[in-house]
Each structure stands twice: as structure tokens, then as C-alpha cells.
Amino acid sequence: MNTGSLKHGDFTGLAENYSKYREGYAPTVRSALIGLLDRSADQCDAVDVGAGTGIWARMLAEGGFRSVTAVDPNEEMRTTGMRDSKQFPIQWRAGKGEDTGLPDACADLVSMASSFHWVDFDLGTAEFRRLLRPGGWFVALWNPRHIDDNPLLVDIEAELTRLKPDLRRVSSARTGLNETLTDRLTACPHFEDVVFLEGRHTVQQSVEHYLGVWKSVNDVQVQLGEENFRKFLDYVKERLVDLETVETTYLTRAWAARRAD
Template sequence: MKHGDFTILAEDYSKYRQGYALSVLHALLGLLGKPAEVCDAVDVGAGTGIWSRLLAQQNFRSVTAVEPNQAMRTVGIQDSAGLDITWREGTGENTGLPEASADLVSMASSFHWVDFRQGTQEFCRLLRPGGWFVALWNPRYIQKSALLEDIEAELSRLEPGLRRASSGRQDSWDDLSDRLSERPGFDDVIMLEGRHQVSQTVDEYIGAWRSVNDVRVQLGQDKFERFLDYARRRIGDGPVETTYLTRAWAARRAPA
């Protein structure tokens, strides 16, 4: 199983992954400078549509979810029943969508899988002048909990040198801002952060880890199950109180 292959994880991803802070979503809507009803949104690397559904609930004129993995798309379509979302196959480097067809292009917890140069070039192509690209993540704020810090430290004890694929953590902030600001086609970069707290049962907390493929791949199945067993022992009966940080980097498409 490759780091970016979510085929066998789609059900766990759908069932256990947490949503994003609404405060960040509302701030992003404010950047558009016009009502969502006259704007078109494209969510790339949409997975099972967690962020896509939040966009659809804001009454955009259109929401298109682009996802390369068939299993994730299938679950996403099921989860999004009743919402006006168009699903299609595509990647961050090649969405297959028309030029200048979007006012907002997003990648939620997926931008780290995309070739940076090709992806940003594609997003600039999709955006209308003055539109916004946003890359956002939703990492746990483990510094708020000694328990969660210890559980995550077990990853390094099991596999020294393990590196997380996700880029939503503190050490990536300045680098991503600089890299986006230097890309042709963008003329402004804004960073946003919102916090939200979630109370999870033990099974929900463990299920969220089962949806994380980079950890599973790097540890191997045996160590991964040992890690989950350790987490269960440390948590006990639960519940688990987790603070999430929705962190977003928004870059504006320069006027024509």
C-alpha cells in the first residue's frame, strides 16, 4: 500500500475523520468579496467529501469535487446524497476542468500529495482573476493534552525517524506561505487558523488513526497494530477530548 493510496481506507475515512472549523470556512467566504450564490467552488483531492459538503452547505452556485481514487469517490458520492455536488475523477496536477471556471479552489488535507509546481499552475489556470486557492489541514493540537502527546510519541518510539506526510503542523507554516507567494499568478497570501473541540469515543479515536495511511505504511501492519493497542491502553474507557486546529493558507489569483 503506497503512502497516497486510500483505497482500503475510504470507509474509515468517511466514518471517523473530523470536520473543519466553521470559523475558517466563514473567513474564507469573506475573502471572495461577493456572495457564495454567484461563485463556483472546486474541491480537489476531495476524498470522501468532508470539506466539499461544507462548501455545498454555503449555497455556492456550483461545487465540484475532484478525487483520483475511485473508492473514495464512491463513498463520497454516497455520503453527499441530497447535496448539489458534482463528482469527477482528476488530480491536483490535472483536474480536467475548464480554464477560469472557479472562484474558489481548495485542497483539504490533500495538498501534500500534489506536485507543488504543477498543482499551483493548474489552480491558477482554474481560477478567475481575483479568485482564491486555499490549502487547509485539520491536525490535532496535541500540545493541549499530555495524553495525546504521549500517544503520538509512541510512533517515534516504534519507528525512530518516522515522518508524517501531512503539512498542517507548525513547522510548515512559514515555508508554505513563502512558496505560495513566490508562485507566478498569485499576488497575496493569507494564513488562517481556527480551533474546535471534539469529544470522541475510544473507537472513534482509534478509527481516525485507521484512516491515516502514511503512519500505517511507515510502521508496517504489525507495528501499526501495536501502536493502536498502546493508544487503547492509555485511553482506557475514554472519552477522548481532542482540540483540532484548522489551518489554512489562501493565495489570491492575480488580476488579469
């Protein structure tokens, strides 16, 4: 494992772990987002920006959208996503949140799943408004672990700050951008009718799978560095040595906003 070459927001070298171990989003939230559209999903086109390996893009395809386009700047993530999405009608292309390269008014839903925190807010929201048709919706969503009721998982996450007291989770849906996202989207001239949605789903993960999720997390590895990240994984293995599975609840949090005309 070499975390020394990792940079914030660059998932090169993490694609396999990301694809194999990252969990999806609450299906109830997907259903609620589809319900915001003014037509049925099979009459709508979706664009997923910062699609990574296509976890959310595949959920959109399963939701019945007429078309799904997945956009990501990282070639390794796109290649892995294309491999894992062969059975889905998803079109893949290179692009980033501030410049997707897609035509005007091509989508009824534009999404960023666990990736909006990497995008320049002003440039990104202008780009997403450009992509949307009248009445279309932009959604930013994340799926952090909900650990409050599980002392074991609370202790494991606390080890991060024991190793690095000033560690700041960039991608957590409970900190940073998300603390002000409702207000920022409400004030954004490109959108109106801001909606917040939240849903939960629980999964049983093998210990290998649980460790794999951590190995796919960019910001923790960058901030801890190679030595401390190895110490963290060793601590997790020690805490889970007597377990076969780890029950983990994921909290899907989504902010949706309609295109302003």
C-alpha cells in the same frame, strides 16, 4: 488489517474509515475564506481538488456556494463520497491536482483540504490558477489535532516515534510543506495576496471513533508497517481503557492566495 499493500498517497482500502471517522474543519475558517471572495457565496462556484470522501466539499456546499465540484483520483474515495453526499448539490469527477480535467476559469474558489502535500507544487499551482476566474482564490488547508495541552494525547503520539524513531509525518500541518508554504505561495507567479488563517474546534469522540481516525491515516500506516501499526493501536487501547470519550481539539490551518492577473 493489512497495511502492507498501502502506498503513500493511495487511500484505497481506507475510504470507509476516512468517511466515518475523519473530522471536519473549523467553521470559522470557512466563513473567513468566504469573506475573501468579492461576491457572496451563492454567486460563486467552488472546486475542491483531492476531495477524498467529501468532508470539506460538503462544508462548502453548506456554506452556500452556487455549485461545488469535487475532484479526486481514487475511485473508492469518490464512490464513498458520492454515497455520503447525496443530499448535497455536489458534482463528482475523476482527476488529480496536476490535471483536474476541468475547463478554464470555472471557479471562484479552488481548494485542497488535507491533500496539497500529495501534489507537485509547480504543476498544481499552475492548474489551480488556470481554473480560477479573475479575483478568485486558491486555498490549501489542513486540520491536525492540537494536542499540546493534553498529556494523554501527547504520549499517544509519542508512541509513534518510539516505534519508529525516523517516522516523518507527511500530512501534518505543522511540518514539511507547511513550514515554507507562505513563502512558496508568495514567490509563486500564479498567485498574490497570500493570507494565513487559523481556527480551532473541539469534539468529543468515542474511543472507537478516536481509533478510527488513526485507521484512516495513510502516511502513519505506510511508515510503521502492519506489525508496528497493530502495536500502536494496542498501545492506544491500553491508554484509553478507562475512558468512554476522548476530548480532541482540531486546529484548522489555511493558506489562501488570490489569482494573479
